[in-house]
Amino acid sequence: MKTTNDNGGDVRLTQISKSYGGFTAVHPLDLTVPQGSFFALLGASGCGKTTTLRMIAGLEEPSHGTVHLGDQDVTHLPPYKRPVNTVFQSYALFPHLDIFENVAFGLRRRGIKSVRKQVEEMLDLVQLGEQARKKPHQLSGGQQQRVAVARALINHPKVLLLDEPLGALDLKLRRQMQLELKRIQTEVGITFIHVTHDQEEAMTMADTVAVMNAGRVEQLGSPADLYENPKTTFVANFLGTSNLIEAEVDTSSGDEIVLKAGGGKLSLPRARCSAPATTGGKMLVGVRPEKISLTHADDAGEIPESRNRITGRITDSSFIGVSTQYVIDSPACPEFEVYAQNIDRDARLAPGAEVVLHWNPAHTFGLDAAQDIDAGVETVAEEAA
């Protein structure tokens, strides 16, 4: 536990909510972002992540609840009095000022006279020293993005807020900027709160990710934890791909839960089950596509007894270089996805082949069956469109 004096840069949201007329953008939310962390708010558009960010920035007044920066209650402070800076989605660089003056803007407003040294250092940090006297419209998207970061960082805010800052960049540049931002964050040690709808971006950059859906935080944790142990179907489907199977609890003893699905039996470690396991009750069993091995039905005998197994037929396969993605029709699940590394390719694994899917039971996770099994699936497709 940290003492009160220690959490000088923590961002604490307490029961914060925001409604517009009858629409609730953010439901009462408690969130603590520890000082110095790289925190991502991840969700589809309209999930309330940007509204949450804007409430921290002071650009939006919360309907209820409080915002604390360290020990200071900033809920009712206007943005210009908050030790917080934002990198806007469209960068919002001042078109009438050159790069130097854009970066110097915050310093000048605080009455700092000699800004040259600081601005030049900051421009060097983002590798734009040469461009100081250009106007924003003369720079490329990636350069503008770096100016926006420099303009915010030069003020040494307690917290840097990033509102989908990479959204306008093409894929390659985005990957590059992700690493760049991560490098800058490590270098300056400021708390970053990053809003994004790109799950890969959130997982690459952030130490902690909060997955938001419909104005609520679905789950919060490290990227690996969220990916391996999703607690809701939304998280399971939104972060990467999950194969979810409707199953019935057969026996539940000790550390192991055994479930019946599609005529076979699956084993699930109790520690990875977020739903109550009562014998005869329904449950959703999930497994990630890359955890599964494919074996042709003729060789089924070679599969070790301890592994979870499901039978099916390949309906589709697509070769994408490092791996091959298979879609398998099985009694348990009509569209089971399997990603197989292209190490030793079995030529018999082609559409129409009867196969056995098997995986280590430790990679199985269990979810409450009362949820929508497809939650988070459509949202991913919409964002991609």
Add this chain to the structure above:
Amino acid sequence: MAAVTQAPAPPAPAAPRQKPPRKRGRLTPYWLLLPGILWLVVFFALPMIYQASTSVQTGSLEEGYKVTWHFVTYWDALSEYWPQFVRSVLYAASATILCLLLGYPLAYLLAFRAGRWRNLLLVLVIAPFFTSFLIRTLAWKTILADGGPLVGALNALHVLDVTSWLGWTSGDRVLATPLAVVCGLTYNFLPFMILPLYTSLERIDPRLHEAAGDLYAKPVTTFRKVTFPLSMPGVVSGTLLTFIPAAGDYVNADLLGSTDTRMVGNVIQTQFLRILDYPTAAALSFILMAAILAMVTVYIRRSGTEDLV
């Protein structure tokens, strides 16, 4: 296989077919420009040439005018009517400043604060145009009438004492004073100030205001450092659209002013229509045009708007 062998065939017949449309295409822009060019020639270039030649003619109505390259007309016109020129510039400049002071807050309100009332308010800005310019100016005669409620109120508040001392009004009269003329000019040209201001303010990304606030700028500073500089194109075009016609206006001075408030527009009108001294009237018009052109050029250079996108 058939598709593969056929594929290279199309380019051969396409090559000769491409030529004729290209030739016609090259002339199309000029045909499209023709109406505009004709309009400019007939209604701008020819009158200018005609007027230029008139300004250097001598003679009389009875004997007819001849081009005698009598450039002295320009000097005579300027030396006789320079007070009216100075007055025109002063009145037009005052009206322009008043328009800017009144119009900017209004345009700002329209662009950022009007919400769903915006369209209605915009219609109200333009609404006066549905009535004749003359009628509206005559209405000001009633508003500023001697002994009317407005003049009475100003008198009671001793405002007229101050303005009379400044030389803007005389005694307890507002009508037939410089103030009345400037009021008329301001009123009549206000929409020409508001609309360009509104257009350029409305184009400003509201996120820039948020960004300025986020970077520690108080609302006043945000206005001074971000909003106003970004609205400069609107300020420049608004002031030009107000100043240029106001400097040449004669209706306001005619209806609301007196002989002491005659502007150069009134002089030109009298020379052309009453005294029938065409060379002097033409010379005055050219001097006014040149003066405005010179002032506008200096103004645009100094405001440096070419830098703003």
